[in-house]
Amino acid sequence: MTESQFKAARDLPSNHLLGSGTAMCAGCGGLGAVREVYDVLGENTIFINAAGCMTLLSVYPFTPFRGSWLYTAMASAPAGAQGVRDALDIRLAQGTLTKDEDLQVVVLTGDGSAGGMGLSATSAAIDRQLDFIYLCYDNEGYGNTGQQTSAATPHGARTATDPQAGGLPGRKKDLFAIWTANRPAYAATALAAEPLDLARKIETARDLTGPRLILTLAPCPTGWGFEPARSVEIGRLAVRTGIFPLKEYIDGRVVHNRIPHPRLPVEDYLKTQQRFAHLFEPRRDEKRIGEIQAAVDAYWQEVEENNA
Amino acid sequence: MTRTLLTGNAAAAWGARLARIDYLPAFPITPQTEIIETVSRWIADDEMRCRMVMLESEHSMLTAAGAAASTGVRTFTATSSQGLLYGMEMLYTIAGWRVPLVLINVSRGLSAPITLEPDHNDILAARDSGCLQFHCATCQEVVDAILIAYRVAEQPQVRLPVIVNLDGFSLSFTREPVSLPDDETAARFLPAFRHDAGEFRGGRPASKAVAVIGGGAYSYFRYETHLAAMAAIDAYGEATRDFEQLFGRRYPSIECYRNDDAEISFVMIGSFATKAKEAVDRLRDAGHKVGLVRPFMLRPLPEADLRAALDGKAGIAVIDQNLAPGRGGILHGEVTSVLYGLKTRPAALLSYIGGLGGRDIGVEEFFQIAADVRAAIASGATPAPRLLYTQSELTDMRKMQAVAHVEAAGEELAS
Ligand SMILES: Cc1ncc(C[n+]2csc(CCOP(=O)(O)OP(=O)(O)O)c2C)c(N)n1
Ligand code: SF4
Ligand SMILES: [Mg+2]
Numbered sequence: 188m189t190e191s192q193f194k195a196a197r198d199l200p201s202n203h204l205l206g207s208g209t210a211m212c213a214g215c216g217g218l219g220a221v222r223e224v225y226d227v228l229g230e231n232t233i234f235i236n237a238a239g240c241m242t243l244l245s246v247y248p249f250t251p252f253r254g255s256w257l258y259t260a261m262a263s264a265p266a267g268a269q270g271v272r273d274a275l276d277i278r279l280a281q282g283t284l285t286k287d288e289d290l291q292v293v294v295l296t297g298d299g300s301a302g303g304m305g306l307s308a309t310s311a312a313i314d315r316q317l318d319f320i321y322l323c324y325d326n327e328g329y330g331n332t333g334q335q336t337s338a339a340t341p342h343g344a345r346t347a348t349d350p351q352a353g354g355l356p357g358r359k360k361d362l363f364a365i366w367t368a369n370r371p372a373y374a375a376t377a378l379a380a381e382p383l384d385l386a387r388k389i390e391t392a393r394d395l396t397g398p399r400l401i402l403t404l405a406p407c408p409t410g411w412g413f414e415p416a417r418s419v420e421i422g423r424l425a426v427r428t429g430i431f432p433l434k435e436y437i438d439g440r441v442v443h444n445r446i447p448h449p450r451l452p453v454e455d456y457l458k459t460q461q462r463f464a465h466l467f468e469p470r471r472d473e474k475r476i477g478e479i480q481a482a483v484d485a486y487w488q489e490v491e492e493n494n495a
Numbered sequence: 496m497t498r499t500l501l502t503g504n505a506a507a508a509w510g511a512r513l514a515r516i517d518y519l520p521a522f523p524i525t526p527q528t529e530i531i532e533t534v535s536r537w538i539a540d541d542e543m544r545c546r547m548v549m550l551e552s553e554h555s556m557l558t559a560a561g562a563a564a565s566t567g568v569r570t571f572t573a574t575s576s577q578g579l580l581y582g583m584e585m586l587y588t589i590a591g592w593r594v595p596l597v598l599i600n601v602s603r604g605l606s607a608p609i610t611l612e613p614d615h616n617d618i619l620a621a622r623d624s625g626c627l628q629f630h631c632a633t634c635q636e637v638v639d640a641i642l643i644a645y646r647v648a649e650q651p652q653v654r655l656p657v658i659v660n661l662d663g664f665s666l667s668f669t670r671e672p673v674s675l676p677d678d679e680t681a682a683r684f685l686p687a688f689r690h691d692a693g694e695f696r697g698g699r700p701a702s703k704a705v706a707v708i709g710g711g712a713y714s715y716f717r718y719e720t721h722l723a724a725m726a727a728i729d730a731y732g733e734a735t736r737d738f739e740q741l742f743g744r745r746y747p748s749i750e751c752y753r754n755d756d757a758e759i760s761f762v763m764i765g766s767f768a769t770k771a772k773e774a775v776d777r778l779r780d781a782g783h784k785v786g787l788v789r790p791f792m793l794r795p796l797p798e799a800d801l802r803a804a805l806d807g808k809a810g811i812a813v814i815d816q817n818l819a820p821g822r823g824g825i826l827h828g829e830v831t832s833v834l835y836g837l838k839t840r841p842a843a844l845l846s847y848i849g850g851l852g853g854r855d856i857g858v859e860e861f862f863q864i865a866a867d868v869r870a871a872i873a874s875g876a877t878p879a880p881r882l883l884y885t886q887s888e889l890t891d892m893r894k895m896q897a898v899a900h901v902e903a904a905g906e907e908l909a910s
């Protein structure tokens with residue numbers, strides 16, 4: 188593989204392609220990721236959007252994009268990507284489009300669509316080896332509709348539909364594992380709070396063909412309950428507590444890019460957010476905090492065993 | 496030009512081939528599968544240059560179709576029944592995208608109960624989607640309708656998807672003689688895909704289907720879609736005039752059969768209307784002035800042509816091959832609204848439901864309908880809507896119910 192153009196923070200793109208003044212909340216971790224992805228991919232990108240918060244990026248007559256945009260529906264953005272990709276290929280073969288008129292096709296989707304009603308379209312796009320990037324911003328709930336529980340909501344989080352003490356009894360769906368089980372060209376986790384890592388991964392994805400996943404954790408001040416200014420700090424804590432592993436799947440193998448050492452206790456992360464406040468107030472919920480810690484410990488133990 | 500025997504499904508595949516489609520996103524459903532299988536064979540045998548891709552659902556299939564048409568390729572697809580409804584969200588969506596493409600619907604009754612046989616509740620559920628609708632009665636019409644549909648859809652003032660409907664079984668699997676246009680004449684009628692400035696391509700940014708805030712913008716775009724659909728009336732007139740010149744076959748928006756001097760008109764759509772034609776001949780033989788009015792184009796609704804066909808008649812019977820529970824026949828409502836306010840509108844306008852789930856409509860039933868209309872004209876009283884259903888069908892049904900009950904009782908005993 189060729190060497191990355193992003194070696195240090197000063198190499199990060201400063202082109203700032205995405206316009207400002209969008210309807211996204213201040214401190215939106217999802218928007219942060221989209222900004223950087225766009226800067227690395229460039230203007231000849233078409234975003235195929237599934238219903239979610241980001242749908243409100245383009246509101247008539249404004250768009251923050253210098254390239255193209257197609258809003259589809261909640262369930263079928265990958266099929267929209269299929270149609271555009273196929274049509275571009277047909278036209279390139281016909282000679283009615285030149286090589287520099289080609290587009291990088293990127294699905295822009297939330298976790299709710301990705302792990303729920305859009306999963307069938309996503310899985311089928313991988314089956315067909317569709318040449319596209321799938322950018323999922325994971326705010327761990329149906330954010331646009333008021334942060335109800337989605338397939339990506341983590342254990343113990345309170346949401347608009349799991350307001351009971353203890354929060355969500357279930358567990359977060361592992362979208363990364365679903366993708367890698369189907370052998371895509373590439374898959375990576377990343378987040379805006381670690382920009383260098385994110386830039387390198389988008390760069391890698393950009394230069395490959397086939398189905399490519401960029402799964403970003405998207406700290407969401409509105410849905411998670413924290414001050415917008417803490418968005419980056421919370422993103423970093425997700426990595427340093429080991430709750431959000433930074434990893435890559437390439438050439439058929441999963442590689443962890445950063446093994447947090449020492450790993451901070453999960454409560455350092457949980458305490459920063461209103462959705463987990465019930466784990467600490469009025470009484471510490473040792474059982475749930477312990478469950479969350481145990482799941483994280485088990486994950487990293489397995490990683491270490493595999494590495495050994 | 497070649498004359499050959501084709502099923503309705505093969506005719507649909509030929510229509511796509513003669514239209515030189517670039518792209519076919521597909522998903523199988525009975526009775527549509529023969530269409531996509533035929534095209535895939537032609538592609539494999541190098542007889543057709545087209546990219547075909549199997550999607551995992553009709554919802555995705557329609558999304559891919561709309562997205563590809565937005566990127567500037569001639570797109571064709573096909574479905575039926577449950578599939579059309581599964582994709583319903585995207586029918587409205589792609590009409591809003593203002594993309595030209597042709598979708599075949601092979602009509603089949605809707606679940607529940609699940610059936611394979613035809614009626615029109617599927618296609619009529621898409622009535623208000625913004626997609627235009629052509630309703631075929633013969634295999635010849637299927638081939639021709641597809642060529643005409645692309646001509647209309649690709650007009651800049653229209654740019655809407657067109658659904659070409661053919662009935663499952665009675666047309667899809669029925670062989671009829673079809674005159675196939677040759678490639679050159681077909682290409683003269685339907686030139687290469689007409690590109691649009693808003694298509695996706697690098698270096699020319701475009702945003703499609705962006706959100707709007709407020710009813711003002713929303714109403715504007717929705718009404719624009721309506722105006723585009725209405726513009727299809729003239730575009731259709733122009734396309735069918737050219738078609739007649741090149742191929743000698745006429746496609747008025749409303750087909751009228753022995754209707755000029757008719758006192759009573761039947762109104763029907765689709766292939767079952769050929770049964771009505773036969774009945775009209777028999778009624779004429781018996782001395783009754785009866786005719787048939789068959790809308791070929793249902794969206795946009797050619798109101799002026801429909802009025803011209805029905806105004807001044809003594810009585811009308813609308814025979815709906817669909818059922819809107821809690822309302823009755825869907826076409827009946829459409830015809831009524833078109834006639835309202837005309838000074839010489841028919842005194843009697845009767846409603847019948849028939850042909851549900853492929854149930855046949857017999858000649859004697861058309862005789863009965865004509866007699867009902869005459870009685871209504873004479874008495875000035877319109878009878879309630881009627882379901883075409885015979886005593887012997889009811890007897891058979893009762894027998895099946897008896898069997899079903901016996902089984903249910905048997906299960907209870909066993910448990
Ligand atoms: C078919 C359908 N059902 C429901 C909705 C309502 N809806 C719009 S956005 C959304 C939430 C999407 O969640 P996610 O994919 O996580 O994106 P986020 O809103 O969090 O950005 C829902 C439920 C819809 N647009 N379409
Ligand atoms: S709700 Fe969350 S994900 Fe949505 S725009 Fe606001 S911060 Fe971003
Ligand atoms: Mg979400």
